[in-house]
Amino acid sequence: MRPAVDQVALATLRTVPELPEVESVRRQLAPELTGRRVVEVWWDPHPHARISGLEQAAGQVIRSVGRRGKFLLCPLDGPGFAGGIGASGARDAGLELVLHLGMTGALRLVDATEPTGAHERVGFDLDDGRRLAFNDPRRFGRASVVVAGRYLPDIPTLAVLGPEPLSPDFDPERFAAQLARTRAPVKARLLDQRLVAGVGNIYADESLWRARIHPASRRVGRSRALALHAAVRDVLAAAVEREGTTFRDYQLVNGASGRYLSELDVYGRGGLECRRCTATLRRIVLAQRGTTYCPSCQRI
DNA sequence: CCTGGTGCCTGGGTGC
DNA sequence: TGCACCCAGGCACCAG
Known part of the structure; x- marks a missing residue:
């Protein structure tokens, strides 16, 4: 266990999360989540919840925690992942977890035994006994698992997202x-x-x-x-x-x-x-x- | 394609 | 103290 981080609100934002806030959350989460296996996933059954494909996350290992604009992007590796070279010789198209905090989204790492929060919309039980909890009172956030890089039709904004402002791509x-x-x-x-x-x-x-x-x-x-x-x-x-x-x-x-x-x-x-x-x-x-x-x- | 308008959602604030 | 609004705003969607 990691008592220094357990139970701590990683991002209880009142400020609407934009790039700097999402990047700060990413930097906090990356060392905690990288290499962790998702054991089980639970999500909000609300009809307007912007959630898709999460059942595919079960059993996957979080390879890294990245960011594009206001989106958090976590490439996933399947149970038998061994370097990404498939039988065809081409790199396997792995899965990718995409999170957007919307207006009120917050991510926390809690003990897996902690009861589901009042506004918890998604919970990822991890193999270290903790749970990544996505708390989002107004349900403007998004959580999807897609084929890596394939953002249509689920996440159209990500599919046409402009350049990263702090990279040379922003010309x-x-x-x-x-x-x-x-x-x-x-x-x-x-x-x-x-x-x-x-x-x-x-x-x-x-x-x-x-x-x-x-x-x-x-x-x-x-x-x-x-x-x-x-x-x-x-x-x-x-x-x-x-x-x-x-x-x-x-x-x-x-x-x-x-x-x-x-x-x-x-x-x-x-x-x-x-x-x-x-x-x-x-x-x-x-x-x-x-x-x-x-x-x-x-x-x- | 471009543009502007509306709806989604709910905690917190305001006014009566 | 209670109640009825009304606002915050990222993004999907739609109409012109």
């Missing part, structure tokens, strides 16, 4: 060209996951503020697009560095909070002073999302 010129091609508000483009993966409401507002771009802008020229590209990278990198944003009781394994909250410049600061120009930050609704920006230094 500034390509980003600028794609942004120039359509006329939706720039914030909507940041949120839709195809231009760049992992940006949600908080870090969209933060990035736009940093790049001095009005969230409702429908035309973003090359130089501003390049500034936005850099801002997205800088904001996400800084938030990962601080293990995400905690509003309430999101806790790390050691009990610490995500420390990006004090770094937020606009999100949650409507009516307060802009830290750059002292104008009053304004809160509007854009793309059906609460949006905060500085009317003085973010111009259309």
